[in-house]
Amino acid sequence: MTGLTARLILLTKMNELIIPLRVQARTNYHIYLEFSDGTKGEVDLSDLAGKDVFQVWNDYHFFETVHLGDQREIKWNDEIELSADSLYLRLTGKSPEELFPKLRREQRRA
Numbered sequence: 001m002t003g004l005t006a007r008l009i010l011l012t013k014m015n016e017l018i019i020p021l022r023v024q025a026r027t028n029y030h031i032y033l034e035f036s037d038g039t040k041g042e043v044d045l046s047d048l049a050g051k052d053v054f055q056v057w058n059d060y061h062f063f064e065t066v067h068l069g070d071q072r073e074i075k076w077n078d079e080i081e082l083s084a085d086s087l088y089l090r091l092t093g094k095s096p097e098e099l100f101p102k103l104r105r106e107q108r109r110a
Contacts, residue, residue, distance in 0.1 A: 020084045023074050025064040043090050
């Protein structure tokens with residue numbers, strides 16, 4: 001484990017944020033992700049391909065430029081990015097309340 005990875009895991013525990021550590025384009029509009037809690041796998045984004053702002057993915061070489069942004073986002077350029085949290089939920093099948101337990105407590109008060 002690198003020093004950077006160890007610091008990210010510590011920050012994750014302190015802030016309850018799960019940090020994306022790696023993203024890589026795969027075939028058929030899938031991306032491979034690794035997160036600071038050890039979760040890793042592929043997410044299918046083919047449902048977005050060719051729609052609205054994602055029309056640029058029709059150029060598959062553009063889709064392959066996916067990278068990690070400075071604010072935990074998964075991005076292609078300054079106009080196209082996806083939330084690391086939403087991709088984590090898609091990958092794990094967890095609910096937002098499972099990822100953010102404070103949401104459960106706040107909903108009970110409402």
